[in-house]
Amino acid sequence: MPTHGQFVTMEHWPHFPFIPYPPSKAGYWSPVTSTLNWCEEDYYATPYSAEVINSFTNLLFLWLGIKGVLNTRKHGHDSVFQVAFYGYLLVGLGSFLFHSTLKYPMQLVDELSMIYTTCLMCYASFSYMRPLGFRAFLAIFLAGLAVFITLYYHYLQDPVFHQNAYALLTTIVVIRSMYTMEVALRPKWRKSREEDRLAREKQGLPVPSKERQEFENTRDLKTLKTMWFMVAYGLSMFLGGFGIWNLDNHFCSTLRQWRQTIGLPWGILLEGHGWWHLMTGIGAYLYLVWGIWLRHVLNKEQDNYLLVWSHFWNFPEIVRTSSITKSNGSSKKNH
Template structure:
């Protein structure tokens, strides 16, 4: 493959050099060679791939404001934007303060999603104590990581927090939405009961089963992309010297395809976006508002979005219409 690509027109890689932000002060220096494309960005491909984070974050923030999603998800998308912006600055400069912005914002955003997941349906006291606990955990991770300066600690902490919130959200989804697992208390809390009409109950059950099915497809797709990013990230670390050799053999721009950490950004960024959108949709379903909102996800090549259905009354007005009545 490299022999074939090396025959294509290309630009030779220059040697590593000092750049605008030299020297490197971060505890991590990834496989992309420093300042080989421009002196204004230490790792250009790793920097630019974070633009996907920023685009998806802006899309999510706009969706929350436009369609009235819960505030916690607006804050989550702002945190997601901070992750992408911090990573952009980190890879552009390879400075330790920017590394902390990148890595710790991942922890904070994941803690926020833990709060959104574990606080749902709980008392104010429980939610307050949970918030205090998660803030304390974030402060501990921040201080201990700064003391250790060991990236493995951050990676393990992030992995554990992500796994906890993911499995908890799956459990909440199943026991509250799937008809055969739904409790009598859950049905009794429905503000729009079907008054025991069997055909209406069957219609709602079918709707909820279809919702669960689509949610699992969304989870499987997003998780596959996310874990695929971890796999590419591992390969990039494990075979760095060989990848550098191949990139120099085939030259630019073809060598950019072998920047594994850049693929990590694209894949994990997409997977994380899927998770937040799933959380938005799940929250609306838990709030018995699944008839007011819908998931817009035409195919696997487009990113999903939860939008308010047209024709839904909002404060006396009809969404997407000037009509006064439905």
């Protein structure tokens, strides 16, 4: 039998050396006080992290959260999205601390920050261009809802309640944003040209020419096509991660046996909850970028901002067109 840390080769996998999994043991943060303990073995890699893969996959949240905050500041996006990216950062940090310690207070930081950030995006979606009274009512209602979920969840200590509340809030926000996107960009859902012309004339606004209207329709349909791809990609990542997470929950004993058989580092690929972190981190980031872009469309500023997304495996950003012009100008000067 191989000793701990010794590389060996399995008979049925002769070309793949591996390290046997060390046994689970008590760690620095023992005992476990959280109401959840995931499928990853506890403290097998280090005594200072209960679930090392589930912990460190949250670094994606921290990186993308910082990237989002810096982008929001640099390009002057609405401040609500800067706050949302700070919430995204808090989700990643809370999840890192929760999986590192498996302590109940850290579990609350992880799970409740997800609720609070979603409530914030719900406010951003439903309050836009609404009267002050409605915005105040919505803010009070969502704050009260967040307090209720916090207290009731602490009373129940039932993770299913949290998961259902989060899923419901997320579904509401995404569907509302889809509806807003379609109404704002799809030409057939907007007012007819004649109605729009009359409305602009009454308000003393300039009336676009036929050529300008055709340009805007073509531009908006192109934007809508890209947005729908972003939505489909983000939802696929989110739902795919959710599916893998559920497989992790239902077949945990089998997955643990497989991990013990194939050893390290290959067993890392079978950490389903870690994949959930990576995939939902990407999906949530895409949603926030989509929300920024949609807000600029609603503000009639889509000609002043541009989506920079060279490949679907990269992480997109919304940037001012003026910054791209300056960058190209300086590049030409350098050459």
